[in-house]
Amino acid sequence: MEVVSNLLTGFTAAGTPQNLLFALIGCMLGTLIGVLPGIGPIPTIAILLPITYGLDPLSSLVMLAGIYYGAQYGGSTTSILVNMPGEASSIVTCIDGYQMAKQGRAGLALAVSALGSFFAGCVGTLFICAFAPPLGAIAQQFNSPDYFSLMVLGLVTAVVLAHGSVIKAVAMIMIGLLLGLVGTDINSGATRYTFGVSVLWDGIDFLPMVIGMFGIVEIVRNLEQDDVERTAITTRFRDLWPKWVDLKDAVMPVMRGTGLGAILGILPGGGVVLASFAAYTVEKKVAKDPSRFGKGAIEGVAGPEAANNSAAMTSFIPLLTLGLPSNAVMAIMMGAMMIQGIQPGSAVMTSKPELFWGMVASMWIGNLMLVIINLPMIGIWVKLLSLPYRFLYPAILLFCVIGIYSTNNNAVLMVFAAGFTMFAYILIRFGCEPAPMILGFILGPLMEENLRRSLVLSRGDPMIFIQRPISAGLLVASAIVVALIVLPAFRKTREEAFQE
């Protein structure tokens, strides 16, 4: 019964006109950037962060969350109609979605992915209701050593589940941790790595870094490729009403995708991309006739699209209950919460229940909005797609720089952004993913703080991490994850999973 009263609190908080409006804005923006290739949720959320400073915490989080899951809806539209992923999480949707569109079944593919996403979103929300309170209760028992070990486990898992080289990702996390330490040390008051520059006293500014490493660098990389003509397969609204016969084949894939996505979303480093890839692989494995895949199998659209949306929902669980961001988007959400003066973690649920449950409720409301908005507005999104990149990129670039500039009207931040753009560009050229760095950057100060406190408690004895049962358990789990990655059999599956 507690869940009901909690949800009631949530719906009351999320149902105010202002919060409904921000949920709508977030969902619309999310769909927009989801549809447009070349800009993803990470820079968008970062660009909008300065605008949220003046809002109350719930409104701003509702909007930012809406961008993230809205993008999962929008991404499929581009995949199906243009054969180009609007988002990384919709790459697999291209395979069968575009084939369906070529066969004149675009309406069905779009409807199935929207309805499947809606179902997955609802289940994902229920997942949060079911798992967040017990996890939060466990987290309340945590002490400094346990938190430190938890972060170790989170980072280790994030590395293993992310794509690309494991060892390089570890290095990227550590570089992130190191960069996170720049600024004034809270314990001693000493300034670290500031080079006498006063903007660095409070640490490296989050926005120029994120916008440079994820927004501007994407523009540069897109410009290196030739401008491809994007031709969308047209579809009419009345084609969108699916027939029951067609839907029947999609029901089970949606269920499987939802479940798989929900689980993979909770795991650190999991998130939407892994969920959609895994769901496609599963659908292909369970299908009676796998040869239909790649030729317009509806299961290949339904499964992954449900999976990426439920993963987008459940990836909020570790952040909201443990204060542990599981991917780069969540790291930015964590930054957004800290800017609002909220330390993410189990305390949020007990001290600010209306914020926590309001966010959960808004996610459900947002999913409903997305289905209602998206299907009738499909024509508008398709129109936007025909906008050539030569117009799109200066606009994206302008929004990026305004986002950075409006934090404190300081030109030095632009130099930072430019520096991080070049840094990220070089790293990508050398095969290093920048995403783990953001995780490390956000967790750097927290990790140091907990390490310090633990060792003060034990008078410098590192055994404290093994003596406390919770901490020991988390470290054993980390060790198992590391052992898995070294095992050749697991490595092979991991590589295959990202090959598809």
Place this chain on the structure above:
Amino acid sequence: MIRVKSPQDFGSAAIFILIGLAGIYFGSDLTMGTPGRMGPGYFPRLLSWLIIAIGLFVGFKALVIDGPPIEPPTYRPMFFVVLSVIIFGYLMDYVGLAITAVVLVLIAALARVKPNLIEMLIFGICLSLATIAIFVYGLGQPLPAWWGNN
């Protein structure tokens, strides 16, 4: 003669080692302290050494195991995009968003080969007016709109 078999890994190794060394060098004035009473230099130095260790490992691997080559970079997009970003920051204070936005669009347009600058000028003016409407009047962001602050 040692041959680099994986240029990408070799490049990352160089960056890692460089960052680790920088972490140690620029953090050398920070007090270490003891594990029980960590100074501000303890965790940074620990991380720096770990990064160097990974760098050495990846670098060694690059000499032994084959890997993908580094794609040759194209400098034009990077140069003009970065230039437009930096100029934006310095121009905003003096002439405000209206003009700066147009300048940014024009410089960014040069990132493509053979841009149509007249087309981009018209687009830049429209975009500039739209962003002022959205960010300054719509969202109330404290940005200098029509002319600079000083």
